[in-house]
Amino acid sequence: MNKFFVSFLAFVFSFSLHAQGFKVSSSGEKTFDFTDKGKRNQASFFSTTPLEDITGLTNDVNGKVSLKVNDIKSLKGELSVSTASIKTGIDLRDEHLRDENWLDATKYPNIKFTLKEVSDVKQLADNRLQIKFSGDFTLKGVTKEISGDATLTYLVESEQTKQRAPGDLLGVQAKFKVNLSDFGIKNQIIGQKVAEVVDVSVNMVGSSSSK
Amino acid sequence: MKIKMNRNQIIVNLIALSFIVIIISYWIIQGAEIFTKTKILVDKTSELDKMLGVKNEVWVDKFILGLDYSIFAIAIIVAITILINYILKTKRKESL
Numbered sequence: 031m032n033k034f035f036v037s038f039l040a041f042v043f044s045f046s047l048h049a050q051g052f053k054v055s056s057s058g059e060k061t062f063d064f065t066d067k068g069k070r071n072q073a074s075f076f077s078t079t080p081l082e083d084i085t086g087l088t089n090d091v092n093g094k095v096s097l098k099v100n101d102i103k104s105l106k107g108e109l110s111v112s113t114a115s116i117k118t119g120i121d122l123r124d125e126h127l128r129d130e131n132w133l134d135a136t137k138y139p140n141i142k143f144t145l146k147e148v149s150d151v152k153q154l155a156d157n158r159l160q161i162k163f164s165g166d167f168t169l170k171g172v173t174k175e176i177s178g179d180a181t182l183t184y185l186v187e188s189e190q191t192k193q194r195a196p197g198d199l200l201g202v203q204a205k206f207k208v209n210l211s212d213f214g215i216k217n218q219i220i221g222q223k224v225a226e227v228v229d230v231s232v233n234m235v236g237s238s239s240s241k
Numbered sequence: 242m243k244i245k246m247n248r249n250q251i252i253v254n255l256i257a258l259s260f261i262v263i264i265i266s267y268w269i270i271q272g273a274e275i276f277t278k279t280k281i282l283v284d285k286t287s288e289l290d291k292m293l294g295v296k297n298e299v300w301v302d303k304f305i306l307g308l309d310y311s312i313f314a315i316a317i318i319v320a321i322t323i324l325i326n327y328i329l330k331t332k333r334k335e336s337l
Contacts, residue, residue, distance in 0.1 A: 070285070070297050082275055087282065089299060117300050119278040158294065183294040194289055201293025233295040 049101035052184040053156040061096040062200040062236030064109060070194075071234035073111045073141075075208070077225040084224065086127065090115035091234050095145065095200070102159050102182070103148045109232070110142045131217050134170055142168040146175075157184045163204070169213040178206025178230075187238075195237035204232040249329045257322035261315050268311045277307035 064071055074087035088111050095107025113135040117124055128135040143165055150162040164177040183201040185191050191199045209227050210220055220226055246254065268274075280300040290297050 069299075070290075072296075072298060074298075085282065087298060087300065117280060119280045119282070119300065119305075120276060121279050123276075181294050183292070185293060190289060190292075199293060201290075201295045203295050233297065235290070235293050235295055 049098075049103065050151040050153060050159070051098065051100035051102045052159065052182075053153075054099065054184050054186050056099050056184075056186050056198050056238075059096060059098050059104075060198060060200075060238040061094055062107075062198075062238050063094050064202075064234050064236040065092045066195070066235070073230070073232045073234075075116075076229045076231070079221075079223055079225050082223050084118055084123075086116045086118045088112065088115040088117065091232070093143075095202075095236065099184070102151055102161060105148050105161075105163075106145055108142065108144045109234075110140045113139055113141055132215060138170050140168075142166075143176075144168075154181070157186075158182065167206075167208070169208065170215060172213040174212050176206050176208065178204055180204035194235060197238035200236045200238070202232065202234050202236070206230050246326075247329060250326050253322060253325045253329065257318050260318050264306075264311050264314050264318075268306050268308065271305050274305055274307040275309070277310040278305040279303075281305060 069089040071091040072087055072089050073091050074085060077084040077086075090112045091109065092111070093107060093109030095105060095109075097105040113133045114128055116127060116133070118127060127133055130137070133141075145163060145165040147164045148161050149164075152160040154160050159182045161180050161182065162177060163180055164175060166173050167176040181203045185199040185201070187196070187198050206229075207227050208230050210216070210224075211226065279302065281303045282298045283301045284296065285299055286296045
């Protein structure tokens with residue numbers, strides 16, 4: 031009876047350890063480069079207050095991630111956006127955003143994110159996974175750990191994907207929240223015209239290069 | 242108190258009122274934004290983007306009149322109208 035119970039537990043345990051990943055024809059370790067000459071990748075923030083909604087968006091997203099195709103928890107990588115490239119639709123406001131009271135683009139030219147951990151993996155389709163992630167977010171020289179949700183979609187190279195870039199494609203849609211005061215961004219406008227916590231979202235596509 | 246206006250003053254006031262109505266209408270048509278914008282986000286999501294579960298938006302130059310510029314323009318129109326009304330009223334008195 032005990033042997034049966036131990037075997038059963040071992041079976042359940044081994045099943046739970048089974049790597050979750052994309053069920054596609056590609057395999058092995060892949061590195062995806064998110065540098066897009068066409069500037070189609072984007073990172074944006076959204077701030078909402080009773081007075082005003084502000085969307086800031088940049089198409090200047092760079093970085094690389096690597097993963098084992100059949101094991102999403104192996105996902106690691108680093109992404110960055112150039113601070114000065116963020117636009118809000120109003121030129122004067124963009125200038126304010128770049129100055130030292132806000133993002134201080136001269137002193138801190140890049141906003142970075144380093145992925146550390148993937149958890150709560152849900153298989154939405156053979157080539158689509160929903161995950162929770164955490165990592166180090168660096169804004170205005172301050173690094174804090176943040177976590178968020180992401181949906182990853184894998185497309186194996188085809189005639190259609192080649193229109194975008196050679197190699198397999200990885201689509202990433204990620205969302206997380208940023209508390210501005212955590213990163214030393216404090217002034218009188220926050221809480222009135224700009225929300226204390228802004229929603230950040232990333233929509234980007236990376237193409238693989240064989241490793 | 243009854244305000245008496247001559248024909249020229251009435252014409253000037255009607256023209257000013259028309260400009261104000263046009264500005265307010267244009268502001269409403271453009272989305273009744275509080276702040277004037279010089280760029281708008283345009284959705285460029287392709288079929289491949291949809292397959293990859295991402296969206297693609299880009300900034301495109303476009304002038305969107307906001308309440309700030311609208312109020313400024315209306316204030317200038319009102320100021321000019323008051324000035325013209327004063328000038329026309331003065332002339333009317335001189336002609337008497």
